[in-house]
Amino acid sequence: MDNFTYYNPTKLYFGRGQIAKLDEAVPRDGTTLLLYGGGSIKRNGVYEQVREALGDRTVLEYGGIEANPTYETLMGAVELARAQGVTFLLAVGGGSVLDGTKFVAAAIPFEGEPWDILRRKAPVREARPLGAVLTLPATGSEANPVAVISRRQTQEKLAFSSPLVFPRFSVLDPATTFSLPPRQVANGIVDAFTHVLEQYLTYPAHAPLQDRMAEAILLTLLEVGPKTLEDPEDYDTRATFMWCATMALNGLIGLGVPQDWATHRIGHELTALHGIDHARTLAVILPSLLRHQRQGKRAKLLQYAERVWGLTEGPEDDRVEQAIARTAAFFEQLDVPTSLRRYEAVTPDTVEAVAERLKERGFYPLGERRDIGPDDVRAILTASLAA
Amino acid sequence: MDNFTYYNPTKLYFGRGQIAKLDEAVPRDGTTLLLYGGGSIKRNGVYEQVREALGDRTVLEYGGIEANPTYETLMGAVELARAQGVTFLLAVGGGSVLDGTKFVAAAIPFEGEPWDILRRKAPVREARPLGAVLTLPATGSEANPVAVISRRQTQEKLAFSSPLVFPRFSVLDPATTFSLPPRQVANGIVDAFTHVLEQYLTYPAHAPLQDRMAEAILLTLLEVGPKTLEDPEDYDTRATFMWCATMALNGLIGLGVPQDWATHRIGHELTALHGIDHARTLAVILPSLLRHQRQGKRAKLLQYAERVWGLTEGPEDDRVEQAIARTAAFFEQLDVPTSLRRYEAVTPDTVEAVAERLKERGFYPLGERRDIGPDDVRAILTASLAA
Numbered sequence: 001m002d003n004f005t006y007y008n009p010t011k012l013y014f015g016r017g018q019i020a021k022l023d024e025a026v027p028r029d030g031t032t033l034l035l036y037g038g039g040s041i042k043r044n045g046v047y048e049q050v051r052e053a054l055g056d057r058t059v060l061e062y063g064g065i066e067a068n069p070t071y072e073t074l075m076g077a078v079e080l081a082r083a084q085g086v087t088f089l090l091a092v093g094g095g096s097v098l099d100g101t102k103f104v105a106a107a108i109p110f111e112g113e114p115w116d117i118l119r120r121k122a123p124v125r126e127a128r129p130l131g132a133v134l135t136l137p138a139t140g141s142e143a144n145p146v147a148v149i150s151r152r153q154t155q156e157k158l159a160f161s162s163p164l165v166f167p168r169f170s171v172l173d174p175a176t177t178f179s180l181p182p183r184q185v186a187n188g189i190v191d192a193f194t195h196v197l198e199q200y201l202t203y204p205a206h207a208p209l210q211d212r213m214a215e216a217i218l219l220t221l222l223e224v225g226p227k228t229l230e231d232p233e234d235y236d237t238r239a240t241f242m243w244c245a246t247m248a249l250n251g252l253i254g255l256g257v258p259q260d261w262a263t264h265r266i267g268h269e270l271t272a273l274h275g276i277d278h279a280r281t282l283a284v285i286l287p288s289l290l291r292h293q294r295q296g297k298r299a300k301l302l303q304y305a306e307r308v309w310g311l312t313e314g315p316e317d318d319r320v321e322q323a324i325a326r327t328a329a330f331f332e333q334l335d336v337p338t339s340l341r342r343y344e345a346v347t348p349d350t351v352e353a354v355a356e357r358l359k360e361r362g363f364y365p366l367g368e369r370r371d372i373g374p375d376d377v378r379a380i381l382t383a384s385l386a387a
Numbered sequence: 388m389d390n391f392t393y394y395n396p397t398k399l400y401f402g403r404g405q406i407a408k409l410d411e412a413v414p415r416d417g418t419t420l421l422l423y424g425g426g427s428i429k430r431n432g433v434y435e436q437v438r439e440a441l442g443d444r445t446v447l448e449y450g451g452i453e454a455n456p457t458y459e460t461l462m463g464a465v466e467l468a469r470a471q472g473v474t475f476l477l478a479v480g481g482g483s484v485l486d487g488t489k490f491v492a493a494a495i496p497f498e499g500e501p502w503d504i505l506r507r508k509a510p511v512r513e514a515r516p517l518g519a520v521l522t523l524p525a526t527g528s529e530a531n532p533v534a535v536i537s538r539r540q541t542q543e544k545l546a547f548s549s550p551l552v553f554p555r556f557s558v559l560d561p562a563t564t565f566s567l568p569p570r571q572v573a574n575g576i577v578d579a580f581t582h583v584l585e586q587y588l589t590y591p592a593h594a595p596l597q598d599r600m601a602e603a604i605l606l607t608l609l610e611v612g613p614k615t616l617e618d619p620e621d622y623d624t625r626a627t628f629m630w631c632a633t634m635a636l637n638g639l640i641g642l643g644v645p646q647d648w649a650t651h652r653i654g655h656e657l658t659a660l661h662g663i664d665h666a667r668t669l670a671v672i673l674p675s676l677l678r679h680q681r682q683g684k685r686a687k688l689l690q691y692a693e694r695v696w697g698l699t700e701g702p703e704d705d706r707v708e709q710a711i712a713r714t715a716a717f718f719e720q721l722d723v724p725t726s727l728r729r730y731e732a733v734t735p736d737t738v739e740a741v742a743e744r745l746k747e748r749g750f751y752p753l754g755e756r757r758d759i760g761p762d763d764v765r766a767i768l769t770a771s772l773a774a
Binding site: 001002003004005006007008009011012013014015016017018021206207208209212213215216217219220223224236239240243244247252255256 | 388389390391392393394395396398399400401402403404405408593594595596599600602603604606607610611623626627630631634639642643
């Protein structure tokens with residue numbers, strides 16, 4: 001096990017009716033900026049619950065944060081917050097609203113061009129405090145210090161991380177997610193599942209507890225994922241899915257072990273270029289990447305095959321292939337495609353563009369063994385186009 | 388799943404050489420009080436590492452905190468800290484030193500008799516900040532807000548909890564535990580294993596992820612427990628055991644599910660009356676308690692039998708009994724007795740005394756179903772005496 005530092009101070013209010021806890025969690029003084037997305041919170045009752053809990057606090061609003069939140073949109077919130085002396089940020093929505101709010105929190109007091117936080121990894125020395133009401137289980141943003149922001153002008157999608165943008169608290173009420181479209185729920189399941197695999201399907205590192213905890217999340221997602229799509233208002237199933245998504249990326253399962261994240265790096269470029277949903281980029285890349293990297297990941301793929309898919313018989317190569325095929329089949333069962341062919345905008349030119357863009361960003365070599373170069377990315381994407 | 392609130396702000400520095408991180412973690416200004424136990428840290432090199440990392444900070448010391456730390460001893464530290472204007476507390480030791488330091492932290496600014504924090508659940512409104520260097524994996528105190536304190540005068544052992552006594556940070560270097568006596572390591576394994584069972588062996592509550600995470604810790608303890616006793620200087624095995632002990636009681640596996648803790652409540656009385664090691668009280672009570680409560684715990688006992696012990700065949704009653712018997716055999720394999728007969732000071736009078744003391748404290752009814760009364764405690768202890 002490698003050395004690690006773990007710190008996660010986000011307070012989680014989980015369960016029915018927990019939005020009422022905003023009254024104890026949000027500061028009474030100062031000015032709170034409520035950030036949200038396309039307005040679904042005004043149709044599903046979440047907005048009313050939030051405003052009721054906030055009572056007579058001074059609250060400004062900034063809506064319209066899109067999926068894959070953009071610098072262009074978010075800078076509007078930064079300007080508003082600066083002009084109005086906003087002292088606390090409350091994100092109400094899914095991972096995009098939360099990620100966007102983290103950027104706004106860091107950008108408000110930032111001296112200079114805030115995009116440098118993403119593009120040049122400029123250090124975040126200060127941030128406005130923020131809290132969140134999560135309405136879409138998927139990204140884990142509710143309990144981690146990471147945000148992924150896009151820029152329309154340059155078709156970029158980049159991540160930053162700072163302990164200063166941990167939410168002070170997050171409210172997770174599974175009932176607020178009952179009205180989500182099935183596509184978003186399916187995306188969330190694939191996103192959470194892939195978050196676990198990025199931290200688990202690497203190579204053995206003498207960390208059996210982290211392994212078993214990762215397998216615990218995977219097995220639970222396999223169990224509740226299809227169920228919660230079929231019966232979206234079954235509270236316990238939805239609650240379990242929501243908790244899995246948080247645990248998948250709150251840092252715990254990745255402590256002291258190698259991590260991959262190549263699927264995410266490649267996927268971000270596909271979203272930036274073609275606007276494909278984040279989770280859907282993961283689903284088209286992951287199976288091809290696992291096949292391409294099967295030698296380096298062999299020991300963990302066999303463990304995954306055995307403990308998650310119950311595959312213990314037959315030649316090892318067959319078990320590895322079966323485990324990958326079943327992973328893809330699970331995504332397809334959720335109506336999330338695993339072939340790039342399914343996206344018309346994607347062509348062989350896309351393959352080259354992605355391989356090149358990762359080079360420009362200095363992201364090579366990718367993967368837990370740092371052995372994925374531009375040719376590997378081309379091969380992985382080409383295989384997905386042919387899948 | 389029940390509603391829950393989760394908050395755990397302790398920063399963990401885990402791994403070899405991490406004591407050096409005290410230089411970034413301990414405030415430079417003010418006066419730090421270093422609290423420790425019987426002096427083993429001065430023999431195994433930990434003390435030197437700590438003092439070196441603290442550099443030229445103003446540091447006072449208070450040693451001699453005993454196993455089952457006592458009010459009488461700890462009030463000495465409180466008086467010293469008050470007189471010297473101590474601003475930060477650094478616990479260096481096992482769970483007893485950590486628990487004791489939490490009490491000192493809360494007692495320093497407490498107005499009135501600090502024992503009321505334990506005896507009358509007087510609210511903790513303020514506490515000195517504290518950090519820890521853990522040298523004995525067992526209690527989980529390094530990453531939770533709970534402390535158990537004893538009082539010699541009245542032969543009491545009581546717990547309190549306050550978010551104000553979360554360690555600001557804890558350093559966990561597995562190498563500092565290599566020199567522990569086998570008895571303490573074995574106690575730690577039993578303690579961690581029982582912490583998991585107190586939160587897991589109750590009744591199903593639609594919380595499959597919490598269940599699987601609990602099983603992950605149990606399976607890992609079964610795997611590494613005997614190994615780390617045989618080969619105490621194998622770093623990875625010891626590191627895994629140490630991480631299991633933290634994860635067993637940092638709050639995560641108990642979120643939104645029923646919890647038992649009757650074994651602990653009964654065990655504390657045995658320690659208070661006869662000075663039996665904490666973990667050893669758990670080992671003598673748990674098997675008898677599980678047998679006594681087998682009907683109410685039946686569904687989870689069958690799940691435990693299947694997933695932890697691989698018992699899937701034969702009559703259900705047999706599987707339940709086998710799972711309990713194997714749990715006891717695991718403890719015995721670690722040289723931790725599971726019969727009260729093994730403690731000469733314990734007599735039928737003890738049985739009566741424990742049953743009565745729990746009544747005086749207002750602790751009845753015990754257990755996740757609140758169905759354990761004085762007669763049940765008598766039956767459980769009598770069964771252990773006959774085991």
